[in-house]
Amino acid sequence: MTHNQNTIRVGSRGSKLALVQIDEIKDLLKVQGLTPNFDQKVFITKGDKDKTISLTDASVSDDFFTDTLDKAILNNEIDIAIHSAKDLPQHMHKDLRIFALTKSMDETDAFVGNIHFKDLPKGAKIGTSSLIRLEALKSLNSNIELIDIRGTIEERIKQMQEGKYDGVIIATIALKRLGLKQHIKDIMPWEASPLQGQLAIVGRKKNIKLHELFANIDIRKTYGKVILVGAGPGDPDLFTQKGIKALQKADCVFYDFLVTKDLLEHAPEAEKIPAGKRKGAHSMPQAEINQNLRKAAQKGKGVVRLKGGDPFIFGRGSEEMQYLQSYHIPVEIIPGISSTTAIPALLGIPLTDRRLSSSVAFISAHRQKDCDSEHIEIPNTDTIVFLMGLTKLKEIVSTLRQFKKPPETPMVVISKGSRKEEKVVYGTLADIEQKVLNAKLEAPALIITGKTVAYGYSLHRN
DSSP: OOSSTTEEEEEEOSSHHHHHHHHHHHHHHHHTTOOOEEEEEEOOOHHHHOTTSOTTOTTSOTTTTTHHHHHHHHTTSOSEEEEEGGGSOSSOOTTEEEEEEOOOSOOOEEEEESSOGGGOOTTOEEEEOOHHHHHHHHHHOTTSEEEEOOSOHHHHHHHHHTTSOSEEEEEHHHHHHTTOGGGEEEEOSSOOSTTTTOEEEEEETTOHHHHHHHGGGOGGGGOOOEEEEEOBSSOGGGSOHHHHHHHHHOSEEEEOTTSOGGGGGGOTTSEEEEOOOOTTOOSSOHHHHHHHHHHHHHTTOOEEEEESBOTTSSSSHHHHHHHHHHTTOOEEEEOOOOHHHHHHHHTTOOSOBTTTBSOEEEEESOOOTTOSOOOOOOOSOSEEEEESOGGGHHHHHHHHHHTTOOTTOEEEEEESTTSTTOEEEEEETTTHHHHHHHHTOOSSEEEEESTTHHHHHHHHHO
């Protein structure tokens, strides 16, 4: 604070929406019995200066609408800046911090047009200003023309009314804040940008007094935490002590199909939600899992995401972590014993050996749907471990042959490894397909190829 003890120098952009957002912060403080004086100052950011730059251009810096205000804080021209939280850069200056995030009163996007979105004719021109909206619109209707749009909310509506666009996509909360909700034709079905509808108060990291003041309206203090817990390869005795403690304290547990149900007994009072994915029977899409984790944490719940193996080895743990972090949800990782190393070890198969194998690779046999290639690439390593490969065994064998692997190359397929129902089939590149077919193995299964597989076969035979 400067000037006097009860005056705060506040910076913002100059649009009507930005000024309304300052009033919203004042109202939130007033509810808490706090009425500091705001000395307001308007700044023109990079994004305001040049409205010809497309916001769908991935090269646009993520501080496009905050840089000027950040510099003003650092130069002591203002004490705080009030932003739309979704405009914040991923990495802030080391001397700045977010003093508070407010609750979003509406996270959705709205369609503003003369007719409903579903009734748009082929070739209709739709104005949009973000990559998320661009991709979502493409998936909804491939027959419309998507055009970049810039300007204030009022300017975008005016461009639509003048016929430049047949419709525009605008944050619903922005229309509500400006008293323009009568323009909303449809609420769009996708998940909008992270933090949409939330306001962010940013100040100098060392300004403890202001941080304490705005902590009174910081929604983050009501959030719970999400813990991504690795459940191990299947045998409940291989679950970690730290994982058990997390389950015992959890309010809700989202668990994968591959997780041994015995582990859920460590959370007798918690709500248990199946969230696993199994080939041909996906119980919950990944986007829905992400949203459910976030919403549970935003309600203040202690959330455990129980994932087979280790969360960060082909477990989509990084996707869930990054998604939650984009909403400023606290995340903790508890590693698990990965099936990629545990199952071969239990069978006496070393993945590396000074004499036979100085390198090992772990490969997922299934690619993301939008991946450029479905082809399984084989690295030049001594030992290869394939996950999720049972239905791709034919392709794996064919690819290994193309890479000139000899027919006598040892291979093993382990179904439901480390569990009571475990089945193991040893063979070679020449005969493994037929042997697996005869054994009628079921997923999940691990496939290992390399000279060290012979160690396991010798142990198994004896």
